Amino acid sequence: MAETLEADVAIIGAGPAGTAAAAHLGTLGIKDVLLVDRHDFPRDKTCGSGISPKGIETLKQLGVWEDVAEHAYWIRGIRIVAPGGRDSWQSAGDVAEAVVCKRRVLDHLLLQKALSGGTRFIPHFDAAEAIEENGRMLGFRGRDGREVRAKMTLVAGGSHCRVGLPELRPRRTIQAIMGWWDNAEFRPHHVEMIFDRMIEPYYGWLFPESETRVNIGITYEDPPDGKKNARELFKRFLDKHYAERLANATQVGGFRGHPVVWSYKIDKLTAPGRIAIGESGLMTHPATAEGIYQGMRSGMLGAEAAADIIQGRRPQAEAFERYEKGCVKAFQLSFWGGGVFRKLVKTNALDWLIAATDQPIVQSATAKLMAHM
Numbered sequence: 574m575a576e577t578l579e580a581d582v583a584i585i586g587a588g589p590a591g592t593a594a595a596a597h598l599g600t601l602g603i604k605d606v607l608l609v610d611r612h613d614f615p616r617d618k619t620c621g622s623g624i625s626p627k628g629i630e631t632l633k634q635l636g637v638w639e640d641v642a643e644h645a646y647w648i649r650g651i652r653i654v655a656p657g658g659r660d661s662w663q664s665a666g667d668v669a670e671a672v673v674c675k676r677r678v679l680d681h682l683l684l685q686k687a688l689s690g691g692t693r694f695i696p697h698f699d700a701a702e703a704i705e706e707n708g709r710m711l712g713f714r715g716r717d718g719r720e721v722r723a724k725m726t727l728v729a730g731g732s733h734c735r736v737g738l739p740e741l742r743p744r745r746t747i748q749a750i751m752g753w754w755d756n757a758e759f760r761p762h763h764v765e766m767i768f769d770r771m772i773e774p775y776y777g778w779l780f781p782e783s784e785t786r787v788n789i790g791i792t793y794e795d796p797p798d799g800k801k802n803a804r805e806l807f808k809r810f811l812d813k814h815y816a817e818r819l820a821n822a823t824q825v826g827g828f829r830g831h832p833v834v835w836s837y838k839i840d841k842l843t844a845p846g847r848i849a850i851g852e853s854g855l856m857t858h859p860a861t862a863e864g865i866y867q868g869m870r871s872g873m874l875g876a877e878a879a880a881d882i883i884q885g886r887r888p889q890a891e892a893f894e895r896y897e898k899g900c901v902k903a904f905q906l907s908f909w910g911g912g913v914f915r916k917l918v919k920t921n922a923l924d925w926l927i928a929a930t931d932q933p934i935v936q937s938a939t940a941k942l943m944a945h946m
């Protein structure tokens with residue numbers, strides 16, 4: 574007979590959302606936490622791996638920042654190319670520092686933090702279906718037949734996993750494709766964001782991961798009636814913007830594609846016995862596709878809701894309402910701002926803004942705006 578595992582809180586997925594939730598549950602006094610992932614760690618994840626100032630703040634709150642800082646590559650400036658061709662290098666100054674930390678490293682450090690707080694981790698557990706009774710989620714079943722039963726389940730499986738998800742609002746998709754290069758020409762400690770009409774309202778990027786390695790990618794939308802050829806689009810982008818700087822570089826591995834799912838509205842994140850956190854709850858930024866900070870922050874808020882219910886501080890309905898309000902407070906303004914930004918990218922506004930950045934004060938303000946968006 575297949576094994577049954579039990580826990581107070583079970584979490585599907587050990588990305589930033591699931592690991593942050595597990596780590597935070599440990600500090601809230603919930604010791605019986607079971608975290609499963611279909612992979613073992615450390616594992617790679619297709620991602621630019623950029624962490625914004627808010628993400629750094631959250632890592633500090635989780636008590637994992639010092640470990641991440643040791644492995645991260647520091648970002649102190651940004652190059653922005655506007656759709657009309659205006660090109661500007663800007664300094665973020667001392668305040669708006671960001672970092673790039675490879676997901677293989679970041680997610681593993683977050684997992685180690687959760688383990689040190691008492692979380693049990695089961696790798697190679699592929700959650701296949703929810704176990705429900707009278708509409709309440711009691712746990713989930715793996716593809717191999719093993720079962721997990723828990724008082725509360727946090728669904729943190731990212732863009733593809735739908736196991737046990739509450740009936741979510743309609744999801745929208747940003748497509749992304751990227752690659753890695755050694756010895757490309759790049760300005761140290763600067764990220765690049767290239768807004769080009771061929772991918773509007775999205776952008777392409779170059780993020781340095783170390784003194785020698787960069788990742789480059791594009792985000793774009795498919796038209797309602799079909800699919801763009803991702804590789805062909807990416808090659809056109811690379812030829813136009815990076816051909817010279819990649820001439821003597823060595824590509825590391827192949828191109829990797831992965832979608833990012835999102836929604837402007839933040840609601841319907843809960844249903845009896847379950848809470849959606851991170852990208853499973855469609856909480857990624859509509860303009861930048863940022864999801865690491867949103868994953869960790871919603872993971873912490875979801876952990877607080879689960880702890881409130883299990884420790885008897887609040888009834889489920891009140892804890893759920895508090896969780897959704899917490900996510901709205903944390904993200905809604907920036908998601909609406911992202912919507913405005915998507916519209917601006919289709920005009921000449923970004924070119925005008927960059928033209929104004931000849932003024933140092935506007936320069937620094939623009940860099941901070943991009944870092945905090």
Ligand SMILES: Cc1cc2nc3c(=O)[nH]c(=O)nc-3n(C[C@H](O)[C@H](O)[C@H](O)COP(=O)(O)OP(=O)(O)OC[C@H]3O[C@@H](n4cnc5c(N)ncnc54)[C@H](O)[C@@H]3O)c2cc1C
Nearest residue numbers: 586588589590611621622623700731734851852864865868
């Ligand atoms: C190309 C690209 C570039 C990006 N660049 C950035 C960036 O620079 N900065 C940024 O902040 N965000 C970026 N993002 C977004 C970011 O990667 C995600 O939004 C973020 O990882 C979401 O975190 P999460 O924990 O919700 O999910 P994920 O990180 O996707 O983690 C989900 C975990 O669940 C596991 N899982 C899935 N299904 C199951 C299952 N059925 N059973 C068990 N386990 C399961 C997976 O193995 C995975 O480990 C990028 C995304 C893409 C695609």
